[in-house]
Amino acid sequence: MGEEAIERRIVMIRILPVIIIISLLLGCSSTSPPPRYYTLNSLSFPKPAETPTPRIDTLIVGIGPVEIPDYLDKPQIVTRTAGNELLFSEFDLWGGSLQKDVTRVLIENISSLFVSEPVTIVVWKAYVPGFFRVPVYLVRFDATPGGAVFLNAKWGIIAKDGKTVEAIRESSIIKPVKGKGYNDTVNAMSDALADFSKEIAAAIKAAAVKEKAKP
Numbered sequence: 001m002g003e004e005a006i007e008r009r010i011v012m013i014r015i016l017p018v019i020i021i022i023s024l025l026l027g028c029s030s031t032s033p034p035p036r037y038y039t040l041n042s043l044s045f046p047k048p049a050e051t052p053t054p055r056i057d058t059l060i061v062g063i064g065p066v067e068i069p070d071y072l073d074k075p076q077i078v079t080r081t082a083g084n085e086l087l088f089s090e091f092d093l094w095g096g097s098l099q100k101d102v103t104r105v106l107i108e109n110i111s112s113l114f115v116s117e118p119v120t121i122v123v124w125k126a127y128v129p130g131f132f133r134v135p136v137y138l139v140r141f142d143a144t145p146g147g148a149v150f151l152n153a154k155w156g157i158i159a160k161d162g163k164t165v166e167a168i169r170e171s172s173i174i175k176p177v178k179g180k181g182y183n184d185t186v187n188a189m190s191d192a193l194a195d196f197s198k199e200i201a202a203a204i205k206a207a208a209v210k211e212k213a214k215p
Helices: 003-030 098-113 182-212
Strands: 036-038 059-067 076-080 086-094 119-123 132-143 148-158 165-176
Touching: 036 182, 059 098, 059 182, 076 132, 076 182, 098 119, 098 132, 098 182, 132 182, 148 182, 165 182
Parallel strands: 036 086, 059 119, 059 132
Antiparallel strands: 076 086, 132 148, 148 165
16 A cells, blocks of 8 residues: 555544544534414403494503513513523523513503503503503513412502502412423413403503592
């Protein structure tokens, strides 16, 4: 065997492990599952056959600002172990901003609950005289895989003058996750928001009655 052939063989022996490693890495990357994207669902109620004529005494309520903890403000769906360890899903992601999705669902849910009453629910962006406002801070909104969703929130109702606090509340809601998939987790999160929306709607009704009773 010539000297040149021996050198080529030595080079091949040296680069063979590198080729094998690259092949394995390419093989792994090609078998990674595609990401799955999720969104929260709102309550669905039948709409009235005719759109009611707006009334002069219509109450306008702004929902917001809605705030979430920093650990939830990420593309990944967050779950946690029985302790305090957070788990960030690699391939199961939110289709957009979770904060905006929660705000959307709360507005849609509460609007549905007032569909036959003179109440209009909007997103709050800035103080407007004559509006009630419902600020919301979600202290916790996550799940244990295959276990339950936990929603803990602090919220209140600010009167039309923008100063008077009509109510200060804390909500704690637990909904079972009916399955082990992320889709089941997201469904349970939607159920928790539905119950939370009903609590807010009940408080808005009480504040509206109090407002009407004022001289």
